[in-house]
Amino acid sequence: MRRMTARPANAHQARLLKLLRDGGPNSRAQLGDQIDLSRSKLAVEVDRLLETGLVVADGLAASRGGRRSHNVRLNPGLRFLGVDIGATSVDVAVTNAELEILGHLNQPMDVREGPVAVFEQVLSMAAKLRASGLAEGYDGAGIGVPGPVRFPEGVPVAPPIMPGWDGFPVREALSQELGCPVMVDNDVNLMAMGEQHAGVARSVGDFLCVKIGTGIGCGIVAGGDVHRGVTGSAGDIGHIQAVPDGRPCACGNRGCLEAHFSGAALARDAVEAAQQGRSEELASRLAANGTLTAVDVAAAAAAGDATALDLIREGGNRVGQVIAGLVSFFNPGLVVIGGGVTGLGHTLLAAIRTQVYRQSLPLATGNLPIVLGELGPTAGVIGAARLISDHLFSPA
Amino acid sequence: MRRMTARPANAHQARLLKLLRDGGPNSRAQLGDQIDLSRSKLAVEVDRLLETGLVVADGLAASRGGRRSHNVRLNPGLRFLGVDIGATSVDVAVTNAELEILGHLNQPMDVREGPVAVFEQVLSMAAKLRASGLAEGYDGAGIGVPGPVRFPEGVPVAPPIMPGWDGFPVREALSQELGCPVMVDNDVNLMAMGEQHAGVARSVGDFLCVKIGTGIGCGIVAGGDVHRGVTGSAGDIGHIQAVPDGRPCACGNRGCLEAHFSGAALARDAVEAAQQGRSEELASRLAANGTLTAVDVAAAAAAGDATALDLIREGGNRVGQVIAGLVSFFNPGLVVIGGGVTGLGHTLLAAIRTQVYRQSLPLATGNLPIVLGELGPTAGVIGAARLISDHLFSPA
DNA sequence: CAACTTTCTCCACTCACAGGACAAAGACCC
């Protein structure tokens, strides 16, 4: 099927598209209140957008004391694909142009199987969503990968946990397969964009979004824009030294944050505690499943297991210490904690807060909320859809 | 005397003024090559700038094979005042509109004497420069203070090392005294802007500028702009924990970077080493002066004193470790080291480089220069002049 | 002195945009 290919012709149109994306159906009058344009000029640009098909008429709104307004909205047939490739699973979702999730699939998978296998999986999930009637095709796709990305080209570079992906032309390949424009970014940046668009970070211009999953990373938003750094590796905080001469890390150094606290490290610690007989709760879970994950630790903690609580607290202290440094350095207006370990909930958050509030200067922490992400596993796919929509809703 | 009060009327004029500031005298044709405007429009805007007096004719240039061009330049009578208030001294300089330093004064002074005393000093230095014929008056002034600043208002907030300054309306007061527009910023940010304008960071969009003086701070430039954080305290890295359970710090915590390495900490360590008989070189200098500073340590190191070298190396390791974390987080394209301790030179730099290259991931450090600032004590005043010129050369 | 280059100015035309007049459509009051 033929998809929309139009792009806004100028900055005004781009602005209007974003207003309609973020605010839903709107009348010309309402749009006029939010944009610095005369009514006549605004009408011209809206008419041009209607001609392109990106925007469609949406009936009459209720009267506000005078003539009823003719609403317009983004074409309800537009479809974006949001893909979030994690270390151990893939999320794929379809959204409309307003970035509302229409369908969402999750599939366990190991990124180390390489781009070819993962792509096959992603494409089959995309096809499944299409087959279920949610989309006749895709107008654009955003995709997040768990490693640094050369952003302009959409190519992963030197990703530690996904070796086979180095230099693989993700953007080009996926664009070819799907037949639509594609943008690629680091998964952590997409989570930040997701929380910025629809989560706790709405209307915050400078914030950090710490994602603790298999690994650990940090999305940086400065002045409303994601900061990616010169080689796309900004936010790679997993290998900051958290413990001098601490545990050996896969990267070759010792004491890296990731070696001391992350989904993987927590699971390993839990197994060790169980085997050493420090926790009956964990031991019984280990016996039952043959292995332990962060979810088990969360459950044990919820059941009041002291060892599990200690593990979480200690990890939170480590992360909190590093975040404290980042807060001093960056002076954000908000810190969001997300990723797989959010199930650890308040215990983790409390430990992080304690460290940050204790170690950073009052001026930086005085009015600094530290909160859990609001969107959970959908943050990444919403961020991915946001990424491609930002791209498509900009002048060509 | 009446000073220039005109401001650019639009973005084009602002752009032209900045091109003339950064590129010196230029013909209309040369300007046309650097700006996206037709020759006719460009001529109109240049003529308008000539009318305002901000720009003046500057004779004929040599022929390039055809008609000679009429050069224009920024009004050579324009004068900016750059003020850099450090913890222990004040720098004041006059520049022309091209930010070339015409005169520079330095005066020892303790910032803790409070804003009134410091202002008196600054104003007398500004008057001295004026009296020497370098300026008939000032068209604008930039001023840096060693602490966080609420940037839009130009007011220091909760500055740890200058308690009397909290909430003092620096911008308003200085503007009143000098009779010209004033902008205020953190001294470290100004150093970064100075190196960006005329130093090692020319043409680098993302870099860090670490200033090690009495205290320690870091200027952050992201996407060409200074990142100040939500409360103006971004870059305040002096109280990041460098050593777990380390030395007590004035801030109440332990192990802060600043407690382990800074001009003040180094001097204290040197005195201790001298008193414990660990260094004859330092001991003799202590006996001669009654006290030691970073300069003494530098001299001792240059003379081959092993203890002095050790102190520098150890300090460099501490700073390097913290910088390594910041590099992982921010992924800059350049790290500049500046401030009072640059006299420690290569020994310090080598220690920092070792730590950063060892602890940060190759992708972030692969092509990362770590260099000393190029401008020394003039970085701050040039940055200050740049700050006010950026302000005045923007549409009102 | 002729031919070619470069620079700058002038002029006509196009387009972006604002703002007012006005029409359409409804609410509200009597």
Added chain:
DNA sequence: GGGTCTTTGTCCTGTGAGTGGAGAAAGTTG
């Protein structure tokens, strides 16, 4: 139901921004 007021949307005209071409001015080169 009819007047009056409000809100929304459209049309039209005037202004100013900006482009591009013609050509004058001022050089160089041979």
